[in-house]
Amino acid sequence: MQETAILADAACDMPRAMMDALGVRTIPFRIRAGDRFVVDTRDEAELPNLYQKYLVGKQDHYAESIPLLERELEDHLLKNVVAGCDRAILLTIASSRSKLYSNATGAVVGTVARSFKLRKDAGRSGLFDLTVIDTGAIGPGQALIVREAARMLADGASAASVVDAVENRLRDAAHMFLIPDELLYMYTRAKLKGENSITWSRYMLGSAFNIRPVIHMHRGVTQAIAKARGNEEGVRRLLSHVEACIRADSLLTPAVAACYAGDIDEVESLPAWQSLKHIAASRNVELMLAPMSLTVALNVGAGAFGLSYLSEAPPPFV
Structure with a gap:
């Protein structure tokens, strides 16, 4: 064999x-x-x-x-x-x-x-x-x-x-979401690579009002799909969205992966993560949490949170 x-x-x-x-x-x-x-x-x-x-x-x-x-x-x-x-x-x-x-x-x-x-x-x-x-x-x-x-x-x-x-x-079926924390870092990196997920106007607006974009990547295409008041609020909404995916039985495989450009104990301590952990366990969905690779983190900045699932028809992000 x-x-x-x-x-x-x-x-x-x-x-x-x-x-x-x-x-x-x-x-x-x-x-x-x-x-x-x-x-x-x-x-x-x-x-x-x-x-x-x-x-x-x-x-x-x-x-x-x-x-x-x-x-x-x-x-x-x-x-x-x-x-x-x-x-x-x-x-x-x-x-x-x-x-x-x-x-x-x-x-x-x-x-x-x-x-x-x-x-x-x-x-x-x-x-x-x-x-x-x-x-x-x-x-x-x-x-x-x-x-x-x-x-x-x-x-x-x-x-x-x-x-x-x-x-x-x-x-x-791979959907990835990213909540950046350091907007200037991500803006300069995106500009260097010719991307428009973080534009100058979004950077200025986000810096002035503590607004963070929710960035979605699917089939190689990246775009900002929502705004959140700060990194923590963005992460909370993203984790709530994943709960909705699990409750709707819309995952193609029973697994969700997340990563953080920092100490992952900070993610583990979030009430929203504990809530997701509970619903995932009740539906036999595996949660994978890992430190973000340096290769990825160098493009999105310290404190960025990423999450993915596989789904052919996920519910809309709200």
């Missing part, structure tokens, strides 16, 4: 303990800060220190995440993956937000061609098989797709069935 591995890049905001339990392997991002480079591998123990070094109090594009180049991806896969399994499915951050998907697809031929000797030396026959899929999601949305893919494999599904489910069912 051929063995299949699920790979996800470091922007996938799944709790590290869950990634380890499901056997999900991490493709790192490189973080550039001035003339220094560090590696983002979703090391949760190190994330608080990384936030302080590269995120908190920074408003000047001090650091940015950079995906591995084609040859670097080949080298990483050859060193860490190809000798230990027969095929891998790499589920990447949305191609509209990173060049990782493009670089990874470019690395497929080289990885497969260079895999033969390594696999032979490891006692495996044939060439390695690598499939790269653009999840069209980031952070917690990517985490939900990765979770379902890994769960399907664990339950005995074929690699082809997993690929079909991701491409034709899961990624179109």
Whole structure:
């Protein structure tokens, strides 16, 4: 029986303990800060220190995440993956937000061609098989797709069935919401990337009246869909919306993923989170809460809260 591995890049905001339990392997991002480079591998123990070094109090594009180049991806896969399994499915951050998907697809031929000797030396026959899929999601949305893919494999599904489910069912159902806290940081980052989710007028209005946008991402398209009086009010409304989704039985999979660019104990202590936790437990819905990856946090700022679910017809956000 051929063995299949699920790979996800470091922007996938799944709790590290869950990634380890499901056997999900991490493709790192490189973080550039001035003339220094560090590696983002979703090391949760190190994330608080990384936030302080590269995120908190920074408003000047001090650091940015950079995906591995084609040859670097080949080298990483050859060193860490190809000798230990027969095929891998790499589920990447949305191609509209990173060049990782493009670089990874470019690395497929080289990885497969260079895999033969390594696999032979490891006692495996044939060439390695690598499939790269653009999840069209980031952070917690990517985490939900990765979770379902890994769960399907664990339950005995074929690699082809997993690929079909991701491409034709899961990624179109991924909804991600973001409540930013530092508007200037997110405005400057959005401007740098050519996005309009935070415009100058929204930044000025939000700064003057403590208004925070509720940003929604679906199928790679990002837009502000509502306004809230402050970050806490935005988070409360978002968590209430997810409760409505659960009560309406509108989730495609029984899981909700959330991430926070800060101490996740702050989220755990929120009354709205405790309420969501209660309703989720009563409906057998799994809640996944993780520190936001540095790769994602560098684009949205400290204190940002993200949440995702998979649904084909969710109730409207109110």
